[in-house]
Amino acid sequence: MISGPRTSGPRTSDPRGRRAEYAQLTRQAILEAARDLFVSQGYFETRVEEIAAVARVAPATVYAVGGGKNGLLRTLIADGTAGQDVAQVIARIEAITDPAELLRFIAHATRATFEQWSALMRQVVAAAPREPGVRETLDIAHDSMRGGFRLAADRLAALGGLRDGVDAARAADILWLHLCNAAYFIRTDDLGWSLDESETWATEALTTALLTERGTR
Structure with a gap:
């Protein structure tokens, strides 16, 4: 029987897919942290650093993903309407x-x-x-x-x-x-x-x- 070429090991998943999955999980963690803190503490009383700590990311990541508190709140509401x-x-x-x-x-x-x-x-x-x-x-x-x-x-x-x-x-x-x-x-x-x-x-x-x-x- 003729077989195809042998491979040296298991295939690895696409790194781009892993990055996209990680980015989505990070975004979701930030949004969930922001929502929980806005509800429990109030919008003005919540700091970006607290959102970052709950989401286990750097504050810079919060700004990059959501644009700060205002952007996160807008994203939460916009996602809810869609x-x-x-x-x-x-x-x-x-x-x-x-x-x-x-x-x-x-x-x-x-x-x-x-x-x-x-x-x-x-x-x-x-x-x-x-x-x-x-x-x-x-x-x-x-x-x-x-x-x-x-x-x-x-x-x-x-x-x-x-x-x-x-x-x-x-x-x-x-x-x-x-x-x-x-x-x-x-x-x-x-x-x-x-x-x-x-x-x-x-x-x-x-x-x-x-x-x-x-x-x-």
Whole structure:
């Protein structure tokens, strides 16, 4: 039998692939360290040197990867608005054909997002008045959420579920009024409602404010 040429040992993996993997792991460690420290200490109270120590890298690496605290915060929020879970929410909005079901889904999805991101968003909101770069990061989060609400409102309109006098633009505003982070902070912090109570109330209020009688069935 004719065989191919013999090799002297096992193949080694591509060094470029190893470098890329290491760079990704380093980036993830820095972002996780930044998020944990921003939440536990506050944005202004956290120093780059502390992020570096938790991530086990040099401070220069933090600056190279994230551009400092402002860049890290922006990356955390931007990554969150472009994650796989966001794509799944969009796909679900486009697939639902019942207006009442769509409204229940949007209320639940925003509740889940708030539960996941509220600790970090508290720090973003607190720091935004004092830091222009953080205000821009807050705008990224708001623009993403408003875009999702407009998509849902357009879908409700296409399904014929909106009541008379409420167009898609108005519906998107009403969704924002009930489901944005500030609305959840009022219900959970100021009023002391649980997230279950908040979601139930928002669903019922939005059903009354937005849907036709046919759409509620």
